[in-house]
Amino acid sequence: MSGAIEATAGGRTDAPLRAHGLGRSYDGYIALGSFNLEVAAGELVALIGPNGAGKTTFLNLAAGLLDPTSGRVEIDGHVPGSIEARRALSYLPDTPVFYEDLSVAEHLEYVAALHEAKHPAARIDELISRLGLDGWEDALGAELSKGMKQKASIAFALVRPFKVLLADEPLDGLDPPSRETLFTLLAETQAAGAAIIVSTHRPDVIAAADRCVAIRDGRLAYDGTPDPAVLTEIFDRSELEGA
């Protein structure tokens, strides 16, 4: 089951994420410059690039956590930060964030309630079980290991309905079985019609993607099929993990 897609029926557009001329600079330093991208419903895009290329900047702009200095981005036809965009977009950040006094289960209940998830109890139980969080439901964030924090953070992102999922290096800290689970969850989410962008350095994520978008120095360097041969021509081998 993919509870994530409950709210995706009746979407306004085939490309729930559109960026046009999107840019962000800091005192003359261009973190992202004139970036164009459209991601279709049901599409899984691997966003790759060396450290500092602008991947997280793009994800933060799309999530409404940063304001663009040029261009625009639309989530399901709405400006990031608007109620509609917040309803349509789920963001899995690179660093898990917790309320220090809420347990994992309470976070899940809270996020599900905020986003009006249908049948939240069943979805919470399912995610806890599939992500191996059994027995950790009542743990506080400070009591979790790095990997468990990441699993909890994945559960927080997937417990609610959405049309667009932005995931910033979601496999970081996960053991191999958990990585497999995450791939399965992403595939289910994709099959249910969500647009997914995963920022990554990992070849296995790139291979699983429908499309690969590469950024270098804040500019679009590649947009096409995830062909390892093409990618190694663009990047140094050291810039792609395991390439």
Place this chain on the structure above:
Amino acid sequence: MLAAGDPVAAMKAMRSARRRRYVARTDVMEVLYRVYLGALAAVFALAFLAGALHEVPADPASVDRIRADAPAIIGIAAAVLVLAGLRAGARGGPLAIEAAEVRYTLLAPVSRRTALRPAALAQLRTAVLLGALLGAIVGNFVFRRFPGGALEWIGSLAAFGALVPIAVLAGALVASGRRLRPPVAGALGLALVLWSALDLALGWSSSPATMLGDLATLPLQHGASAWLAVLGAALALALLAAGLLGIGGLGLEAARRRAQLVAEMRFSASVQDLRSVILLRRQLASEHPRRRPWLRLGGTRARGAARPIWWRDWQSFLHWPAVRVVRVVLIAVAAGGLAVGGFDLTPVLFALPGPLLFIAALDLIEPLAQESDHPTRRLLLPLTAAELIRHHLVAPMVAMAFVLAIATVAAAVAGGDPGLALGVGAVVFLPLAAVLICAAAVSATNDPYEFVLNPQLGQAVSLAPLVVVLIAAFLPLFVAWKVEGGNGARVGAVAGIDFVLLVFALIGLAALAFRFHKREGEAL
């Protein structure tokens, strides 16, 4: 399970659950006991002060001068605070939201105004209560010298004390909600300050800040001025309403940055790590050193260790951003103004210049604080700890003396007796500069974990510099106020206090030498 189908209800339920959990974890009896002890100590201190001061009624000329000028002067001070609020708002303040709150609640399809309002009101509640309490305390002393009853003064100053934080927080909320750029927010605040300055020059009460000044002196005001005080209060409340209505426009970028820095600051404050608090506050205010100094000093070709350190310290001051320069000058002017206020209104105000000037001293002691921040670099220098400290204190003391000279001139201009102000300033500014800089150095080089096994001692060490500067600035002003006779007698009596100040400075110097020597011994 939280109720699905109503995100706002879910948010409220989560918050009340967290609040209940927090209360359950708190030892209520311990808190009540501390409040009881604090209140008891405050009551005794106030009763003692009220008895000790023996304030005499002000003469009619002083009353007339205060009635005419005080509203605009108080208005300028209030406008400066609103300017600070606007600047903080332009950088995402005044709210400090948890990172998780930004991540989950503010990114959820819930009205941000609804989500943020409780945090704003909680902050406002605390500030208003503290402001009103402080105002009432000052009112309790002021009524003894001026026409008007105790209730009138306590009431008007409590209302003023409550409305100033309202205006400051409201300005910050408007700036953050409307996402004003820092230069725009600064310009608006500056316009308000200049408006009150114009009121002072022309004898008007046209600025909203001056109207708040009318409220502070309400028992002295009649007719139109009394109504203007009411208008000032209404304008502050209207600004608050505008701020609360627009609060949802808060930029998440600034909110996230602020959340992280404030969390670190709270932790540093909880362990009395003043140095970290200062550094984090500078980051929060984006207060970075200038890339180019205001002025390039000559090289360090002079022989001996003193000259390079003297040069390095001045070079540090010359890299100050404009905002820090302005802040230190404003602190000096405010200290001078408060000294005058102590003479004209109530000597209780003499307690404020010391802590205020201490803030400037903490800025000036930056080069020595950096030596403490980087012990390895310090140990590589061909100097003993005592030499290093001694050399590093000279430039800050000279600069502090300059700041005190500004305060003296401000007091001479604002007060009715320039001769007395200049006389007191002349005999006290050098030893007081030494005390302030030594106290700031002790504070800025404090290791918050040195007394981790004896927290009471740690708190005493953290608080001692502040208490010392409070007394050091209070004493000369109080003596000048208390001694009867002409200006010569008063200035002469103040000169006697210099000995006490020098003892304070020497104690600070000894504490610093001991601290650095001990650390050096432990490191080698």
